[in-house]
Amino acid sequence: xxxxxxxxxxxxxxxxxxxxxxxxxxxxxxxxxxxxxxxxxxxxxxxxxxxxxxxxxxxxxxxxxxxxxxxxxxxxxxxxxxxxxxxxxxxxxxxxxxxxxxxxxxxxxxxxxxxxxxxxxxxxxxxxxxxxxxxxxxxxxxxxxxxxxxxxxxxxxxxxxxxxxxxxxxxxxxxxxxxxxxxxxxxxxxxxxxxxxxxxxxxxxxxxxxxxxxxxxxxxxxxxxxxxxxxxxxxxxxxxxxxxxxxxxxxxxxxxxxxxxxxxxxxxxxxxxxxxxxxxxxxxxxxxxxxxxxxxxxxxxxxxxxxxxxxxxxxxxxxxxxxxxxxxxxxxxxxxxxxxxxxxxxxxxxxxxxxxxxxxxxxxxxxxxxxxxxxxxxxxxxxxxxxxxxxxxxxxxxxxxxxxxxxxxxxxxxxxxxx
Amino acid sequence: xxxxxxxxxxxxxxxxxxxxxxxxxxxxxxxxxxxxxxxxxxxxxxxxxxxxxxxxxxxxxxxxxxxxxxxxxxxxxxxxxxxxxxxxxxxxxxxxxxxxxxxxxxxxxxxxxxxxxxxxxxxxxxxxxxxxxxxxxxxxxxxxxxxxxxxxxxxxxxxxxxxxxxx
Numbered sequence: 086x087x088x089x090x091x092x093x094x095x096x097x098x099x100x101x102x103x104x105x106x107x108x109x110x111x112x113x114x115x116x117x118x119x120x121x122x123x124x125x126x127x128x129x130x131x132x133x134x135x136x137x138x139x140x141x142x143x144x145x146x147x148x149x150x151x152x153x154x155x156x157x158x159x160x161x162x163x164x165x166x167x168x169x170x171x172x173x174x175x176x177x178x179x180x181x182x183x184x185x186x187x188x189x190x191x192x193x194x195x196x197x198x199x200x201x202x203x204x205x206x207x208x209x210x211x212x213x214x215x216x217x218x219x220x221x222x223x224x225x226x227x228x229x230x231x232x233x234x235x236x237x238x239x240x241x242x243x244x245x246x247x248x249x250x251x252x253x254x255x256x257x258x259x260x261x262x263x264x265x266x267x268x269x270x271x272x273x274x275x276x277x278x279x280x281x282x283x284x285x286x287x288x289x290x291x292x293x294x295x296x297x298x299x300x301x302x303x304x305x306x307x308x309x310x311x312x313x314x315x316x317x318x319x320x321x322x323x324x325x326x327x328x329x330x331x332x333x334x335x336x337x338x339x340x341x342x343x344x345x346x347x348x349x350x351x352x353x354x355x356x357x358x359x360x361x362x363x364x365x366x367x368x369x370x371x372x373x374x375x376x377x378x379x380x381x382x383x384x385x386x387x388x389x390x391x392x393x394x395x396x397x398x399x400x401x402x403x404x405x406x407x408x409x410x411x412x413x414x415x416x417x418x419x420x421x422x423x424x425x426x427x428x429x430x431x432x433x434x435x436x437x438x439x440x441x442x443x444x445x446x447x448x449x450x451x452x453x454x455x456x457x458x459x460x461x462x463x464x465x466x467x468x469x470x471x472x473x474x475x476x477x478x479x480x481x482x483x484x485x486x487x488x489x490x491x492x493x494x495x496x497x498x499x500x501x502x503x504x
Numbered sequence: 505x506x507x508x509x510x511x512x513x514x515x516x517x518x519x520x521x522x523x524x525x526x527x528x529x530x531x532x533x534x535x536x537x538x539x540x541x542x543x544x545x546x547x548x549x550x551x552x553x554x555x556x557x558x559x560x561x562x563x564x565x566x567x568x569x570x571x572x573x574x575x576x577x578x579x580x581x582x583x584x585x586x587x588x589x590x591x592x593x594x595x596x597x598x599x600x601x602x603x604x605x606x607x608x609x610x611x612x613x614x615x616x617x618x619x620x621x622x623x624x625x626x627x628x629x630x631x632x633x634x635x636x637x638x639x640x641x642x643x644x645x646x647x648x649x650x651x652x653x654x655x656x657x658x659x660x661x662x663x664x665x666x667x668x669x670x671x
Contacts, residue, residue: 159530
């Protein structure tokens, strides 16, 4: 009986000889991540338990990206606490100020997370790194404290659902639409406690940006992790980024899956998730007339240069409709610079957009893009829960960057084909 | 452990933004978080509930973000335990790691009305509705999770294991 890629990566981080789904294990952690919201609690727990040094200063990443640039005094205090800890512990991967990016865009871009790694992060979207063929999962602050102290953490080995995706993608359809479609099909707890393994000929052609968007939203189906087998696209992506060893793992042909789901990608049009669950999806042609007050293009789901290029294609020589606040958030300083160089920022500004510094702020209703009661936003982010981006009576609609850009121009949820 | 209290019933997919909205995450002070517990699901929850009351959820309770502020807010508000049909996995982990007792019982959640009083006996694995004396079984907790609770959470569990190894 063979193993899945998820099982094999977990096994490689233990002293065990074999592994199976459902088993409780202690495993070594390659990277432990925290941010300005979750790290303060972890640091407190670390200190309370008498922690002196982190297990390895090169394997902890602390990224101040949520309420930054500091929103208020409280958030400044939280950032200060993390900064002091990072300095004292001489943490190699500490990012703030002009170096900070949205953590799940930043870590892959800098080659901090690599194929075959076991990554834990006190942030639910840590599952993003599965795109590289790593096992990556979101945990809580106490878990982060334990991992920083011991370099290990307990896991229950998840069973896996295999998604076989085939067919050519229609125009304007991206990884975001595939994952929204899948969540719509299986529900927000359709992969609860499980691994989502994405395979098939469509997947083998998907860019790394699309894979990162898909793995990013595995948590929105309740999954422990999302994962892609590494291939030549992975190799090309990490070629210049990797500064340490990494390993490619693959599922055995006789690996055991709890379920196998086939997806015909050719039938999917751009998707929109209506309030208030990411599973509440419709094709954009069936969205009806939904007037919007804000369009947000950014986040750990869709704030990469590829996403900004798509938005720019649509926004070039066009303007956001009167009354629509178009906010564009390049996810990292590297992406921001590339967008400047390629002339995208100029296109956005001519379209009337606000260019935000890299930050998670608007996506989670923290700051820099909050909605008032009754307002509606289309966003390339990952969650549309009640009050997610502001007032509990505001609404968030999730979509890909092309749809978000077209909607900004037309002032209502719209397909790029309508322009 | 025995918990006795009135139940407050919520639906399926209660997410962490409903339990503690992100706008309050500029602090991790339990008492401050407690004042906003469940605010976007029921703005009056904190003023209505009494110490020791019990939270009831449907499927996938605690889905969404990894914020440990969610179980911290619930615990600090004075909720004695949470019972749901099922829990989202990070919330489940967090609750055991930081010591908020949580239990699964689909049958109880379907059978009970808001405001009723129940008795939870975690050692016996039962929940009894006071008025009708009807008893329901709690889904068994994995032995490792029981060990975590018995040790007082993950950090204390690790400390105990380290002590044992040094001996």
